[in-house]
Amino acid sequence: MHDVDLLILGPLIVTMDKNERLIEDGAVAIHEGEIVAVGKRTEFESQAATETITASGQLLMPGLINGHVHMGDSLFRSLVEDLPLEPWLERLWASEREFVSYEHVALGARLALAEMIRSGTTCALDMFWFPEAGADSAIEAGFRLVTGPIFFDFDSADEISNEDRIVTGEHWLTRYQNSPLIGPCVQPHNHLTVSPEMMRAAHTLATDFGALFHTHCSETTTEVTATLEKFNRTPVAHLEEIGVLDSSSLLAHCVHLTDDDFRRLARTGASVLHNPLSNLKLGSGIAPVARMLDAGIPVLVGTDGPVSSNDLDMWTAMRFAGLLQRGVHRDPVLTPARDIIRMVTTVGAAALGLGGVTGRIQKNHRADLILIDLNRPHLAPMYDPYAHLVYSAGRDDVRSVIIDGTFVMRDRKLLTIDERAVLADTKSLAIEIERHAAVLSHT
Numbered sequence: 117m118h119d120v121d122l123l124i125l126g127p128l129i130v131t132m133d134k135n136e137r138l139i140e141d142g143a144v145a146i147h148e149g150e151i152v153a154v155g156k157r158t159e160f161e162s163q164a165a166t167e168t169i170t171a172s173g174q175l176l177m178p179g180l181i182n183g184h185v186h187m188g189d190s191l192f193r194s195l196v197e198d199l200p201l202e203p204w205l206e207r208l209w210a211s212e213r214e215f216v217s218y219e220h221v222a223l224g225a226r227l228a229l230a231e232m233i234r235s236g237t238t239c240a241l242d243m244f245w246f247p248e249a250g251a252d253s254a255i256e257a258g259f260r261l262v263t264g265p266i267f268f269d270f271d272s273a274d275e276i277s278n279e280d281r282i283v284t285g286e287h288w289l290t291r292y293q294n295s296p297l298i299g300p301c302v303q304p305h306n307h308l309t310v311s312p313e314m315m316r317a318a319h320t321l322a323t324d325f326g327a328l329f330h331t332h333c334s335e336t337t338t339e340v341t342a343t344l345e346k347f348n349r350t351p352v353a354h355l356e357e358i359g360v361l362d363s364s365s366l367l368a369h370c371v372h373l374t375d376d377d378f379r380r381l382a383r384t385g386a387s388v389l390h391n392p393l394s395n396l397k398l399g400s401g402i403a404p405v406a407r408m409l410d411a412g413i414p415v416l417v418g419t420d421g422p423v424s425s426n427d428l429d430m431w432t433a434m435r436f437a438g439l440l441q442r443g444v445h446r447d448p449v450l451t452p453a454r455d456i457i458r459m460v461t462t463v464g465a466a467a468l469g470l471g472g473v474t475g476r477i478q479k480n481h482r483a484d485l486i487l488i489d490l491n492r493p494h495l496a497p498m499y500d501p502y503a504h505l506v507y508s509a510g511r512d513d514v515r516s517v518i519i520d521g522t523f524v525m526r527d528r529k530l531l532t533i534d535e536r537a538v539l540a541d542t543k544s545l546a547i548e549i550e551r552h553a554a555v556l557s558h559t
């Protein structure tokens with residue numbers, strides 16, 4: 117066997133490979149960012165490696181995939197609280213318009229990336245102004261990010277006119293098409309903030325570049341009512357009728373669905389991005405996830421922005437994704453833990469166009485891996501690793517994170533982000549944001 121860059125020996129491996137193997141006392145060999153071999157430790161005794169680490173007493177699994185986030189909103193965490201979605205958005209957008217710039221979005225992205233890496237997330241779908249700031253920050257941090265051009269018809273924080281959105285989008289998608297860590301996505305905010313014509317133009321742009329199409333859909337009853345009044349159909353029906361719903365579509369929320377909506381989602385192959393904490397905190401409702409799974413609709417789990425769920429902790433999001441369905445339906449058999457783990461690994465990767473890249477510990481996949489410390493009272497004993505991951509583990513149990521074969525956190529130390537500088541810069545900008553918000557609330 118030739119030398120490999122990194123050999124990890126001894127962990128319990130939750131592979132999420134096609135047979136969903138669990139390997140006790142396992143081993144993974146990584147070379148040039150790629151997983152080149154996975155098996156039992158005993159099979160690797162003669163394997164030479166530039167670096168070998170022993171990870172006995174730890175669990176190795178694919179890094180978590182956050183299906184819906186607004187990284188730049190980290191700067192506004194807890195600025196606006198205790199309002200329904202629509203007035204809440206108005207207040208938030210007033211601050212965004214004042215403070216959103218390339219530099220500030222990059223700062224918010226670095227803050228979000230630090231939080232996500234610390235909690236074992238290795239890939240996310242991000243929608244925010246100045247998506248180049250998010251993409252550049254992710255590349256710098258060695259993080260896998262799916263993102264791209266934003267569409268929003270009114271009073272945009274990035275000051276790109278509607279006439280220029282397509283050309284700007286084309287430039288953006290061209291600029292990042294050879295970035296191995298960036299996946300392309302075209303992102304109209306919502307069908308009430310973006311006209312049907314612009315939705316169609318955005319969808320065509322996505323198709324032309326082989327990019328995904330990401331939008332918010334059916335989040336609140338207010339949105340559904342407004343859509344019925346304006347277009348005489350539900351949000352999901354509207355998206356299909358204007359021709360933008362297909363297997364490249366990623367719909368955040370889908371809390372309020374009719375029987376017909378279910379059929380449309382299943383027929384078109386669109387994926388749903390479920391954000392349980394955000395939906396609960398904003399009082400939006402509980403998405404019918406169990407029924408989506410029954411209908412074969414791919415469901416991913418996300419945190420949404422830290423303004424609505426207040427953190428980017430995928431462990432809490434996973435736990436709520438499981439608990440809510442059981443509570444609502446009074447059925448402890450729904451949403452088994454393994455299904456939840458699939459949502460944040462294999463299902464998430466496939467929906468983001470990264471099924472052959474990440475989400476599995478399997479030969480020829482990129483090495484996006486996390487190590488979890490099992491030597492903790494709340495994780496002992498362990499009979500069912502999937503149940504532990506969903507119902508017992510938390511973000512502080514994540515010990516090391518590898519993305520594309522490179523350590524980005526090692527023994528709880530971030531290696532690609534200057535966390536101290538990010539926190540200091542965030543605190544000083546927050547003083548200005550708070551002052552501006554105080555003025556707004558008095559006018």
Ligand SMILES: [Zn+2]
Nearest residue numbers: 332368420421
């Ligand atoms: Zn959102």
